[in-house]
Amino acid sequence: MNDLWNQIELVSEWLSASAQWHGDDGIPHRLLQHLHYSGLSLLFAALIGLAFGLLVGHTGRGGFLVASLANIARAVPTIGLILLVVTVAGLGVTPVLVALTALAIPPILVNTFEGIRGVDADAKDAAQGMGMTGWGVLWRVEAPMALPLILLGLRTAAIQIVATATIAAYPGLGGLGRYIVDGLARNDYELVIGGTVVVVVLAVVVQLVFALLRRLVVSRGLLGSSRPS
Amino acid sequence: MEIDWGWIGEHVPDLTDRGVIHLRLSLLPVVFGLVISLPLGVLCRRFGWLYPPTLTIANVLYAIPSLALYMVFIQYTGVNASTVMIPLTLYSLSVLVPNVVDGLGSVPDPVRQAATAMGFGTLRRLVQVELPIAVPVVIAGVRVASVSSISLVSVGQLIGQGGLGYDIIRGFQLDFPTQILAGSLLIIVLALVVDAILVLVQRLLTPWARARGRTA
Numbered sequence: 001m002n003d004l005w006n007q008i009e010l011v012s013e014w015l016s017a018s019a020q021w022h023g024d025d026g027i028p029h030r031l032l033q034h035l036h037y038s039g040l041s042l043l044f045a046a047l048i049g050l051a052f053g054l055l056v057g058h059t060g061r062g063g064f065l066v067a068s069l070a071n072i073a074r075a076v077p078t079i080g081l082i083l084l085v086v087t088v089a090g091l092g093v094t095p096v097l098v099a100l101t102a103l104a105i106p107p108i109l110v111n112t113f114e115g116i117r118g119v120d121a122d123a124k125d126a127a128q129g130m131g132m133t134g135w136g137v138l139w140r141v142e143a144p145m146a147l148p149l150i151l152l153g154l155r156t157a158a159i160q161i162v163a164t165a166t167i168a169a170y171p172g173l174g175g176l177g178r179y180i181v182d183g184l185a186r187n188d189y190e191l192v193i194g195g196t197v198v199v200v201v202l203a204v205v206v207q208l209v210f211a212l213l214r215r216l217v218v219s220r221g222l223l224g225s226s227r228p229s
Numbered sequence: 230m231e232i233d234w235g236w237i238g239e240h241v242p243d244l245t246d247r248g249v250i251h252l253r254l255s256l257l258p259v260v261f262g263l264v265i266s267l268p269l270g271v272l273c274r275r276f277g278w279l280y281p282p283t284l285t286i287a288n289v290l291y292a293i294p295s296l297a298l299y300m301v302f303i304q305y306t307g308v309n310a311s312t313v314m315i316p317l318t319l320y321s322l323s324v325l326v327p328n329v330v331d332g333l334g335s336v337p338d339p340v341r342q343a344a345t346a347m348g349f350g351t352l353r354r355l356v357q358v359e360l361p362i363a364v365p366v367v368i369a370g371v372r373v374a375s376v377s378s379i380s381l382v383s384v385g386q387l388i389g390q391g392g393l394g395y396d397i398i399r400g401f402q403l404d405f406p407t408q409i410l411a412g413s414l415l416i417i418v419l420a421l422v423v424d425a426i427l428v429l430v431q432r433l434l435t436p437w438a439r440a441r442g443r444t445a
Contacts, residue, residue: 074376075420077383079394080413083401087409088230159292166294167384171401180297184387189304196297203292 007193014194027198033174037096038161045104045157053112058138066113070106078103079167086171096168103164104157111153115146147218155210162203233407248415251392255378258314262321270329283326291323295384313385321374328370332363368431372424379420
């Protein structure tokens with residue numbers, strides 16, 4: 001327990017030092033870089049994952065292909081992809097965005113697909129009976145009903161991205177991983193734990209944002225009957 | 230980018246050795262994770278109030294960057310295989326626990342009642358009826374956990390314990406894309422092979438699913 005107290009003390013000292021709040025190596029600047037990589041990657045992954053997930057879920061064709069592709073993407077070692085692109089194309093933000101996007105597509109794609117596929121056939125029949133076209137059914141019935149699962153996929157992707165974006169620091173880029181990688185190189189334990197705490201806080205904030213989003217955008221009729229996830 | 234096939238040819242034995250280490254480093258944690266998740270999942274089903282806090286803890290653990298978690302464990306374990314395997318075990322819980330709980334939840338009530346009516350006690354019902362029915366959902370979780378673990382282990386190379394991650398880091402340090410590519414592709418292949426084996430295991434463990442498929 002003494003150990004734990006010491007660590008908490010170290011972290012709070014590190015967090016309260018004024019150097020941590022100014023300049024290029026300060027938390028605000030590193031956090032902004034981290035959010036920049038994470039936000040763009042999540043956006044790309046969401047565009048790709050949602051488009052294919054909605055399409056495949058709605059048409060009901062290609063489900064096996066989606067599952068297989070998602071599985072392969074999940075198997076790609078993020079650090080290998082980042083370092084390969086950096087070695088071949090040079091240091092830049094692109095390798096990080098490519099790798100993080102690849103990382104985030106599977107959970108978004110699979111959850112969107114499963115969500116759309118799981119929509120009650122009776123609801124779709126009713127919508128068609130009311131004269132809705134394919135697009136109408138997709139946008140006004142299937143997508144809203146699949147929304148809880150779609151949000152779960154986006155949340156999983158966002159948390160994976162935020163945690164993994166730390167690797168960007170290894171080939172020399174910025175973000176919150178700088179603290180962890182530099183701390184590792186200098187054997188500076190305080191720096192590593194400090195950086196870790198900031199990343200974990202960010203991940204918890206992401207979870208809270210998605211919990212809030214779920215309350216705001218998911219239809220009340222669905223929230224009442226479905227289990228909290 | 231040019232691929233140096235000669236290098237790959239010369240290093241097949243090394244790559245094989247590191248592949249074996251890689252599998253051990255990544256799959257043992259999934260086994261440990263399953264050993265922890267099964268009783269934990271059963272408890273969460275039994276005492277519903279236990280589930281939300283368990284899930285929250287597992288999710289928070291999952292959000293800790295692997296590199297950082299390795300660093301934390303170095304303080305306690307020093308640098309060895311367990312420095313990497315303990316964090317990977319913790320990560321696997323965030324996938325395995327929900328799947329065990331959902332799997333047990335997928336047992337239809339009439340089945341449970343029938344088992345009780347046939348005189349099955351709680352434990353026997355759990356082992357002989359509920360767990361077998363939960364197999365597909367549990368294996369789905371094991372597949373995700375295994376594939377993620379196999380790809381995540383490579384980060385462990387930053388503290389010197391990464392199996393094929395060695396080739397990724399070494400290739401980067403030497404500015405030698407062939408080695409990075411070889412390491413990465415082998416990791417993907419290992420993950421897909423393990424995934425295929427798990428699908429096979431699931432078919433063997435649930436023969437009734439195939440029988441139903443034939444008659445229907």
